[in-house]
Amino acid sequence: MILYDAVKDREYKIEGLYVEPGITRRLQALGLNDGTKIYVLNRKKRGAMIIKVRGTRLALGKHISSNIEVSEVVNTEEAETRKDG
Amino acid sequence: MKSVNRRHIRVACIGNPNCGKTTLFNALTGSKLKVANWPGVTVERMEGEASYEDTDITLIDTPGIYSLTSYTIEEKVTRKCAMDDDIDVIINVVDASSLERNLYLTFQLLELGKPIVLALNMMDVVKERGMEIDLHRLPEMLGDIPVVPVSAARRSGLDILLHAVIHHYEEGGGKKGVLGEKIEYILEYPQEIEEKIAKLEVMMGAHFPTHSSVRWHAIKLLEDDEEVKQEHPISVVNIVDRSYEKEIIQCKYAYIEKVVNEVLFHKNKKAASTDKIDRILTHPIWGIPVFLLIMCLVFFLTFSVGDALKGVFESALTAFSDLVGKGLDSAGVSAVLKSLIVEGIIAGVGGILTFIPNIFILFLALAILEDSGYMSRVAYVMDSLMGRFGLSGKAFLPMILGFGCTVPAIMATRALETEHDRRKTMLLTPFMSCSARLPIYVLFSEMFFPKYAALMAFSMYVIGMIIAIIVALIMNLPEKGKSTNSLLIELPEYKHPNARTIRIYVWNKLKDYLTKAGTTIFIASVIIWFLLNFGCKGMISEPGDSFAAVIGRLLVPILAPAGLGMWQIGVALLSGISAKEVVVSSFAVLFGVANANSAAGMKMIAENIHNVNPEFGALNAFCLMIFCLLYVPCVATVATVRKESKSRLFTLKMIVLQLFLAWLVSTLVYQIGSLLL
Structure with a gap:
C-alpha cells in the first residue's frame, strides 16, 4: 500500500521510496529508508499528513506520501511505544 | 589593537535546521541575529566575534541542513563553509531532544576529518520529557570527540564549549586523512564499500595530493555526488559502477540506531505535550x-x-x-x-x-x-x-x-x-x-x-x-494538473517563546x-x-x-x-x-x-x-x-x-x-x- 492511504494513529514500515531523486535523497537524509518505521500522527482526508519518524515530526504532502510504499506494522503494543517515543 | 600574542581561530557552527545554531551563535558572540522556530531562517552565512582567554574566535553561523549533500541553496552554502580550509574547528550543534536525526549530519561531518566539537543543545527539553543521555558513552561512540551539553537559550555551558573548542584545536583533533596513514573510523561500512573507499582514496591521493578530507571525498564519489564529481574529473567508472548512496545512508542510520539505543534512556517516559497541542492546532477541520x-x-x-x-x-x-x-x-x-x-x-x-x-x-x-x-x-x-x-x-x-x-x-x-x-x-x-x-x-x-x-x-x-x-x-x-505538491517540512516541538529571542x-x-x-x-x-x-x-x-x-x-x-x-x-x-x-x-x-x-x-x-x-x-x-x-x-x-x-x-x-x-x-x-x- 502507499503511505497516502495510511490511517491515523497506526504504525507502518517503509518498503520503498519512489519520489523524484532529489526528494528521495532528502527523505533518506531525514532518516526515511527501506525498513524505517513511521507513525502517522495526523492526517487530512485528502492531502497532507504528519508522521513521526526517528523522534521527529514531519509534514508530508500528498505527492510525497503517494510515492512511498509502506506496509502496516500489526503489533499494536509496539505502535503505542513508537508514538510516545 | 590586538595584542601580539593573541591567536586567532575560525570556528563554524553547523547543524540541522532549527537546532539552535543561531541562538547559540548569538549567545556566544553577543550578536543579535534573527531566530525563529521554523526551518530556513538563516539563509546566508554570518560571522561574529568571540574570545576566550588568549584566543580570538571568529564564529560563522551557517544555514541549517540535514545532510552534507548539495541539492539546496542552504546545503551548498553550508557545505562550502564546512569544507573551507580556513575553518579550524567545527561546532556541530545538535538538538539533543531529536538525537537520532541530528546525528546523521554529525557522522557526515566526522568523515570530513576536521576537528569537531559536539554542542548538545536543548538538554532542558530532554530533561523536561524525562529522558536521559549517557554523556560518557556518547563521545565514545562518536570516536572520542568532545561533547558539551549547552543551553543556548539559557546561556549555560558556553564557556565550557569554548574551552573545549580551543583545547580540541590545540590537540589537533580530527583526522586529517593523510594518504598511507591507517586511521580508524568509528563508522565502518560493509567490506565491499570500504574496499571501494580505499581504492578511491588512493586515486584521490594521486590526483589531488594536497587534498584534505580524502575519505569524505571518496564517499561522496561513491554516492555519485554531482558537485564532487565535477570538481574531481577523474575516471572512477571501474570502482563506482553505480550510486552507493542508499547503502551508505542506511549504514549510517543503522549505526545511529545503535548509538541511540545505548545512550538514550527513558525515551518513552512522557508523551510530548506537542502532540496534544497538535491535536487541536493541526486538526483536519479546525x-x-x-x-x-x-x-x-x-x-x-x-x-x-x-x-x-x-x-x-x-x-x-x-x-x-x-x-x-x-x-x-x-x-x-x-x-x-x-x-x-x-x-x-x-x-x-x-x-x-x-x-x-x-x-x-x-x-x-x-x-x-x-x-x-x-x-x-x-x-x-x-x-x-x-x-x-x-x-x-x-x-x-x-x-x-x-x-x-x-x-x-x-x-x-x-x-x-x-x-x-x-x-x-x-x-x-x-x-x-x-x-x-x-x-x-x-x-x-x-x-x-x-x-x-x-x-x-x-x-x-x-x-x-x-x-x-x-x-x-x-x-x-x-x-x-502538472504541478506536483511536495510539501516536506519538519514540525518542531512547541516551546515557550524565549524572551531574549523575541x-x-x-x-x-x-x-x-x-x-x-x-x-x-x-x-x-x-x-x-x-x-x-x-x-x-x-x-x-x-x-x-x-x-x-x-x-x-x-x-x-x-x-x-x-x-x-x-x-x-x-x-x-x-x-x-x-x-x-x-x-x-x-x-x-x-x-x-x-x-x-x-x-x-x-x-x-x-x-x-x-x-x-x-x-x-x-x-x-x-x-x-x-x-x-x-x-x-x-x-x-x-x-x-x-x-x-x-x-x-x-x-x-x-x-x-x-x-x-x-x-x-x-x-x-x-x-x-x-x-x-
Whole structure:
C-alpha cells in the first residue's frame, strides 16, 4: 500500500521510496529508508499528513506520501511505544 | 589593537535546521541575529566575534541542513563553509531532544576529518520529557570527540564549549586523512564499500595530493555526488559502477540506531505535550479556522492596542515640533531653513515615528508565532489550500512574513524546493501588506472612515490576499494538473517563546524601521520639500508652481480614472517607491502638517485636500489605499527580487504587473463605486 492511504494513529514500515531523486535523497537524509518505521500522527482526508519518524515530526504532502510504499506494522503494543517515543 | 600574542581561530557552527545554531551563535558572540522556530531562517552565512582567554574566535553561523549533500541553496552554502580550509574547528550543534536525526549530519561531518566539537543543545527539553543521555558513552561512540551539553537559550555551558573548542584545536583533533596513514573510523561500512573507499582514496591521493578530507571525498564519489564529481574529473567508472548512496545512508542510520539505543534512556517516559497541542492546532477541520482566528487576533491587537498607545507619541511629536519651531525663531534662523526643518524633516520623519506602536505590536505577535513553533504547522494546515494554486503549504510562510516586511519574506522563499515555486511565491508575497503600508491605511482610514477605521484598514489585508489568490489561480491555469505538491517540512516541538529571542527579533525590526526613518525617509522628505518649495523661478510660495507639481501633473491623466487625479497624489505615490511610508510623510510635507497622524494633523490634511479638490471623498481615499496596497512595494523589495531571482526580466515583469494591477483594481473600484454611490 502507499503511505497516502495510511490511517491515523497506526504504525507502518517503509518498503520503498519512489519520489523524484532529489526528494528521495532528502527523505533518506531525514532518516526515511527501506525498513524505517513511521507513525502517522495526523492526517487530512485528502492531502497532507504528519508522521513521526526517528523522534521527529514531519509534514508530508500528498505527492510525497503517494510515492512511498509502506506496509502496516500489526503489533499494536509496539505502535503505542513508537508514538510516545 | 590586538595584542601580539593573541591567536586567532575560525570556528563554524553547523547543524540541522532549527537546532539552535543561531541562538547559540548569538549567545556566544553577543550578536543579535534573527531566530525563529521554523526551518530556513538563516539563509546566508554570518560571522561574529568571540574570545576566550588568549584566543580570538571568529564564529560563522551557517544555514541549517540535514545532510552534507548539495541539492539546496542552504546545503551548498553550508557545505562550502564546512569544507573551507580556513575553518579550524567545527561546532556541530545538535538538538539533543531529536538525537537520532541530528546525528546523521554529525557522522557526515566526522568523515570530513576536521576537528569537531559536539554542542548538545536543548538538554532542558530532554530533561523536561524525562529522558536521559549517557554523556560518557556518547563521545565514545562518536570516536572520542568532545561533547558539551549547552543551553543556548539559557546561556549555560558556553564557556565550557569554548574551552573545549580551543583545547580540541590545540590537540589537533580530527583526522586529517593523510594518504598511507591507517586511521580508524568509528563508522565502518560493509567490506565491499570500504574496499571501494580505499581504492578511491588512493586515486584521490594521486590526483589531488594536497587534498584534505580524502575519505569524505571518496564517499561522496561513491554516492555519485554531482558537485564532487565535477570538481574531481577523474575516471572512477571501474570502482563506482553505480550510486552507493542508499547503502551508505542506511549504514549510517543503522549505526545511529545503535548509538541511540545505548545512550538514550527513558525515551518513552512522557508523551510530548506537542502532540496534544497538535491535536487541536493541526486538526483536519479546525486547523484553518484556528489559524484565521490567530491572524485576526494579531491584526486586532495591531490596530486597537497600537492606536491606544499612539496618542503618547503624537503629543510628544507635536510638542517637539512646536519647541523646535520656537527655538529656530528665537535663534533667528532664516525662513527657508525653518521650513526645511519643521515642514520637511520633522513632518516627514516624525510622522513616520508615530506609527511605532502599531509596528511594534505587529512584530511582537509575529515573533511569538515564529518562536513558539506554530509557523511550520501553518504550512501543513494551509497545504491543501495552497495546492489549489499549485504551491506547497511551505510557500505560505514567506507570505506571512510579508505582513512584517517584504524583503526578508522574499529571501525566505529560498526554503522552497523549486525555482518555479520560488518565483511564483516572490510574485505573490508583495500583495501581503507589509508594515510600511500600515501607516497609509491607518492615516487614510482614520481620516475618511473615522467610525470604521480599523475595519477599513483590515480590509486592505483581505483585498491583498484576494488579489494574490486571483493572480495565483491565473498563473496556475496553464500548468493545471502538472504541478506536483511536495510539501516536506519538519514540525518542531512547541516551546515557550524565549524572551531574549523575541526581544532581539522585535528590536531588530524596530531598528530597521528607525534606520529607514533616519535614512530613506529623511532623504525622501528633504527631496520632496525641495521639489515642493522650489520651481523654475527659484523659491516659490505657491506649491502649484513647484517642480513637484510639474512632475505630479504628468501623472494626473493616468491616475484620474482611478479617482486619484491630483498632482499631489502623483508626487506622493512616486516618492512612495523609495519606501511605502514615504507616501504618508509626503502627504505631511505636501500639506505642511507637522504630525500627519494626530487628530489635528489629519483634520488639516483633510481640509487641504478638500480645498484643492472638493470632490476627493471616501471613495477616492479607498482607491488610494488600494493603489498603495498593490503598486511596487519599494526599491528595497525590487532589489531583493532582482538578487534572489537573478533575472532582470522577471523583476521588470513583476513591476509592470504590480503597476498594472494597482491601476486596474483602483480604477475598477472607483468607476463601479462612482456608479453605485
